[in-house]
């Protein structure tokens with residue numbers, strides 16, 4: 390009962406989505422489908438009339454010609470309306486798909502980062518992508534089912550000359566065919582679900598093998614044969630799944646066609662016998678055989694439509710949350726137009742999928758203008774801490790405060806206007822240099838003087854000598870585009886962060902690919918930015934950390950040391966240890982217990 394109710398609610402959703410988007414298309418499609426069913430049955434009626442007249446020894450030629458012309462005219466009208474509908478449908482499909490894609494993009498951006506980082510969600514995101522195409526497919530299936538039922542009822546009226554037992558036989562055979570058809574459809578839906586997972590795996594492997602940028606590593610690591618073999622294995626497994634279902638389908642379809650053929654032979658023989666006995670006219674014969682074919686076709690079409698609806702429903706059920714997001718509870722969140730302090734109080738945090746806490750009992754205060762470095766081993770929790778401070782992950786209640794207001798009471802959109810952040814996996818836009826940098830501050834898109842100044846600040850002067858200057862295209866997307874080195878891309882990303890007039894700049898290991906001399910220069914420039922800009926810098930380079938106001942050392946999710954360079958050296962803890970080791974690496978002379986000046 391519940392599932393029937395759920396089906397009805399999803400039917401309603403589908404019809405409503407299309408109706409709200411384009412009422413003309415909704416009506417046009419419905420009318421056209423019904424007209425088609427009607428016209429096909431009227432044609433049977435006309436064929437019967439013409440055949441009956443021709444069978445008479447003296448027939449009225451003009452009446453037959455008139456009937457034929459009327460029949461063809463109705464068909465032509467259907468063709469002309471169909472052509473108009475087809476053209477309208479092409480435009481409708483495009484705009485409806487863009488509308489749904491847009492809706493999906495907006496929905497995806499509204500989700501918490503933590504949700505999106507869950508590996509299970511990646512599969513779900515694929516379902517959403519497929520699901521949005523199912524709205525239209527479901528609408529078409531519903532409209533088709535109305536027209537099929539309409540046509541089915543009309544076609545039945547032509548069978549009144551048949552004995553009841555033949556009609557029962559016809560129904561039984563048709564239902565058997567329907568059963569076989571539905572059986573394959575169900576198996577097909579099940580297989581499609583399994584295939585989707587397997588497509589993701591072999592698609593991923595194929596993507597690695599066909600991404601030109603990966604070729605150098607694959608060639609040198611001699612990984613191509615292994616990956617190729619793995620891809621082929623996964624692809625074969627997927628093929629085997631689909632081949633098995635295709636085989637079954639072919640068997641079922643053949644069986645069903647044989648049954649249908651035998652039944653038709655029976656009906657034809659019965660009709661011929663009835664004509665011989667003068668119980669039936671030639672017109673009746675044509676009408677009955679055409680109607681039987683149409684009934685069968687309609688039943689099979691109905692099965693396929695039911696299969697489509699069944700498959701669509703499983704998608705639509707899962708994308709309901711995206712189609713109809715629960716209305717936002719608008720509480721009075723506080724907007725923040727500048728950041729004076731960020732406080733972290735007793736913050737502990739675990740990822741939903743993790744079995745151990747990533748951060749434990751963190752206490753911190755970040756004041757406006759402070760330049761802070763966060764250092765620590767890999768997986769110490771540095772990036773996680775920063776994401777919680779930025780509000781990309783919702784922090785546990787009462788652990789993060791902006792200007793004294795709890796994170797949960799702050800309108801984060803207003804806060805993000807004042808943040809700049811560059812992560813390790815920053816975006817390399819294959820667009821012009823101008824877009825790459827000014828995308829963070831589109832008001833300055835045409836401010837060439839500012840763009841040039843920032844490019845010089847991050848050491849991208851050389852790019853300015855390109856014939857197209859700031860408008861040089863980057864990457865591989867367009868002809869004549871220029872690719873950059875890893876370090877140059879990082880500079881572009883830093884320029885982007887600087888372009889945004891923000892109170893807080895977060896740089897998560899932004900200079901790992903930049904040569905040490907330039908790195909020092911760039912970071913010196915950022916650290917010496919105006920006093921009211923706050924900087925949070927995650928780095929493994931101790932030489933740079935030495936120049937900030939405050940260094941936070943994280944180990945296994947806990948803050949183990951906090952202070953400036955001199956204070957931490959005096960503590961002779963992990964920071965001093967790292968400093969001495971890195972100094973040795975860079976051959977800076979180290980004396981026991983000596984306090985070193987920052988290297989910048």
Ligand SMILES: Nc1ncnc2c1ncn2[C@@H]1O[C@H](COP(=O)(O)OP(=O)(O)OP(=O)(O)O)[C@@H](O)[C@H]1O
Pocket residue numbers: 506507740741742743747765766767768769770771772773774
């Ligand atoms: N989205 C996530 N889901 C589950 N666990 C995660 C996620 N992101 C990070 N982790 C785990 O949290 C821990 C801390 O990761 P984090 O990226 O914060 O460390 P980090 O100090 O920035 O490391 P690195 O210096 O290597 O960049 C790691 O054990 C990591 O596996």
